[in-house]
Amino acid sequence: TREKSLNFLEEIIEESIAGGETRIQTRFPPEPNGYLHIGHAKSICINFGLAKKYGGKCNLRFDDTNPVKEDVEYVDSIKRDIQWLGFQWELERYASDYFDQLYEWAVVLIKKGLAYVDDQTQDEIRENRGTVSVPGTPSPWRDRSVEENLDLFTRMKNGEFPDGAKVLRAKIDMAHPNMLFRDPIMYRIIHAEHHRTGDKWCIYPMYDYAHGQSDSIERITHSICTLEFDVHRPLYDWFIQALDIFPSHQYEFARLNLTYTMMSKRKLLKLVQEGAVMGWDDPRMPTICALRRKGYTPASVRNFAEMVGVAKRDNVIDLGKLEYCVREDLNRVAQRRMAVLNPLKVVITNYEDDKTELFTAINNPEDEAAGTRQVPFSKVIWIERDDFMENPPKKFFRLSPGGEVRLRYSYLIKCEEVVKDEGGNITELRCTYDPMSGGGSSSDGRRVKGVIHWVSAADAVEAEIRLFNPLFTKEDPDDVAEGQTWEDNLNPESMIKITGYLEPSLRDIPVGRAVQFERVGYFCPDTDSTPGHLVFNRTVTLKDSWAK
Ligand code: ATP
Ligand code: MG
Ligand code: MG
Numbered sequence: 001t002r003e004k005s006l007n008f009l010e011e012i013i014e015e016s017i018a019g020g021e022t023r024i025q026t027r028f029p030p031e032p033n034g035y036l037h038i039g040h041a042k043s044i045c046i047n048f049g050l051a052k053k054y055g056g057k058c059n060l061r062f063d064d065t066n067p068v069k070e071d072v073e074y075v076d077s078i079k080r081d082i083q084w085l086g087f088q089w090e091l092e093r094y095a096s097d098y099f100d101q102l103y104e105w106a107v108v109l110i111k112k113g114l115a116y117v118d119d120q121t122q123d124e125i126r127e128n129r130g131t132v133s134v135p136g137t138p139s140p141w142r143d144r145s146v147e148e149n150l151d152l153f154t155r156m157k158n159g160e161f162p163d164g165a166k167v168l169r170a171k172i173d174m175a176h177p178n179m180l181f182r183d184p185i186m187y188r189i190i191h192a193e194h195h196r197t198g199d200k201w202c203i204y205p206m207y208d209y210a211h212g213q214s215d216s217i218e219r220i221t222h223s224i225c226t227l228e229f230d231v232h233r234p235l236y237d238w239f240i241q242a243l244d245i246f247p248s249h250q251y252e253f254a255r256l257n258l259t260y261t262m263m264s265k266r267k268l269l270k271l272v273q274e275g276a277v278m279g280w281d282d283p284r285m286p287t288i289c290a291l292r293r294k295g296y297t298p299a300s301v302r303n304f305a306e307m308v309g310v311a312k313r314d315n316v317i318d319l320g321k322l323e324y325c326v327r328e329d330l331n332r333v334a335q336r337r338m339a340v341l342n343p344l345k346v347v348i349t350n351y352e353d354d355k356t357e358l359f360t361a362i363n364n365p366e367d368e369a370a371g372t373r374q375v376p377f378s379k380v381i382w383i384e385r386d387d388f389m390e391n392p393p394k395k396f397f398r399l400s401p402g403g404e405v406r407l408r409y410s411y412l413i414k415c416e417e418v419v420k421d422e423g424g425n426i427t428e429l430r431c432t433y434d435p436m437s438g439g440g441s442s443s444d445g446r447r448v449k450g451v452i453h454w455v456s457a458a459d460a461v462e463a464e465i466r467l468f469n470p471l472f473t474k475e476d477p478d479d480v481a482e483g484q485t486w487e488d489n490l491n492p493e494s495m496i497k498i499t500g501y502l503e504p505s506l507r508d509i510p511v512g513r514a515v516q517f518e519r520v521g522y523f524c525p526d527t528d529s530t531p532g533h534l535v536f537n538r539t540v541t542l543k544d545s546w547a548k
Pocket of ligand 2: 031
């Protein structure tokens with residue numbers, strides 16, 4: 001077999017190994033301001049995957065530099081999701097662990113004349129930054145003495161000034177073609193309680209000042225991030241050089257975009273806060289916890305990340321690929337069960353009234369070790385309404401008047417009579433069975449083409465079934481018509497609740513474990529499910545809408 005070709009990040013790492021690098025260290029740096037989504041899953045698979053492949057390590061570093069938006073609830077969920085995906089970090093670190101060091105380094109830059117305290121407001125700073133074609137206007141405070149800057153910065157730290165009164169800026173070049181170099185802000189004043197450092201700090205570092213130095217402290221060799229940070233890379237390098245510290249390097253890949261899927265944490269948070277979804281783990285959300293609740297397996301998400309690969313250019317992936325990956329994995333691992341979601345009553349007229357038989361059913365044809373189970377059969381059964389047609393077309397092999405069909409694992413039945421209500425709706429079929437046809441045979445060797453699933457009515461377990469459709473009606477949820485917002489693109493039919501009739505063994509399936517309802521799709525018990533009120537989520541339909 002041919003070797004899979006390397007992706008560009010693997011190429012970069014193999015080059016550095018060829019160049020003498022003996023240690024590969026990556027990190028995954030989430031901001032604890034929301035739950036992780038499928039885009040983060042890709043980043044996790046890349047960072048942890050590369051470390052694993054090259055015998056290296058991957059740290060988990062919380063980028064907790066903005067106390068206003070961050071919370072331990074998010075920290076806990078992030079750790080759970082990474083472990084669920086099957087990865088384990090080397091060190092658990094927080095940017096806030098480095099606040100003292102970052103402060104000391106800011107003092108170093110002030111002493112080198114490379115940073116100053118600016119009294120301008122945020123608005124003034126923005127206005128004076130200029131544009132790509134117009135150089136910025138230097139701040140009137142730009143040439144403060146080192147002594148004055150040290151004094152003011154200390155007082156900023158000590159809480160003498162209100163929010164927004166001052167910032168610390170790097171002194172680089174107000175005419176630089178890269179706007180980020182026009183004296184970027186390093187620290188701002190925020191009098192807010194931090195979920196880890198409490199009220200120790202009232203100045204907080206900006207992303208650009210914190211990220212590279214945090215990487216450097218952890219001696220990260222390959223700092224991998226998404227493409228929009230490529231313009232930040234020169235600044236990342238500038239701080240590391242100005243401080244003369246361990247030279248971590250940043251590499252960028254294209255972020256994952258999926259059709260019909262919103263990836264902005266801010267907007268996902270809005271959906272949660274406004275009650276448009278049941279929570280961060282609502283099965284319609286693109287979050288990892290939602291995929292888990294919906295019945296996705298960790299392997300299916302990892303396989304998806306592998307399948308979409310690592311690109312250098314932004315693109316949009318078909319949501320069908322994610323569904324393809326879960327369908328493939330569940331086809332291998334999910335047990336089969338019978339359930340009827342759109343029931344039609346069938347009475348078997350020549351079967352004894354109170355009799356029950358058990359038939360042996362195979363749990364997973366892809367996995368012999370999964371064994372078998374017993375399924376009860378009796379006089380009245382449910383079948384799917386779609387499996388009967390009163391006036392069938394030529395190649396309809398399921399049930400029709402006078403026609404015969406095989407009940408999966410059980411008897412052949414023949415439709416003798418169609419019962420209707422006054423409105424002409426079919427309410428019941430009356431059928432006969434061939435007593436010699438149990439377990440695949442028949443009394444005279446005849447064969448039928450159609451096999452349908454069924455559930456014994458007396459034994460059936462009722463369950464609420466939640467069918468999910470994409471949360472948005474547009475491929476690009478941000479494609480907004482005039483006068484509308486992205487929320488107008490929400491799909492009013494993203495969740496449909498129906499009642500299903502399940503074979504009794506489905507009572508015992510653990511929450512989150514997907515099973516195949518034969519001929520219907522993959523389903524798993526929801527976290528809302530209780531013994532008195534079973535609730536199943538549709539994980540994915542059985543049929544592929546997307547071909548590989
Ligand atoms: P948002 O901008 O919606 O708040 P974020 O990208 O800022 O999300 P972070 O917590 O900062 O969220 O992300 C952690 C890591 O995951 C970062 O390295 C980021 O680049 C990566 N990441 C985030 N979204 C995606 C995505 N859609 N595809 C791939 N990687 C992503
Ligand atoms: Mg962000
Ligand atoms: Mg971010």
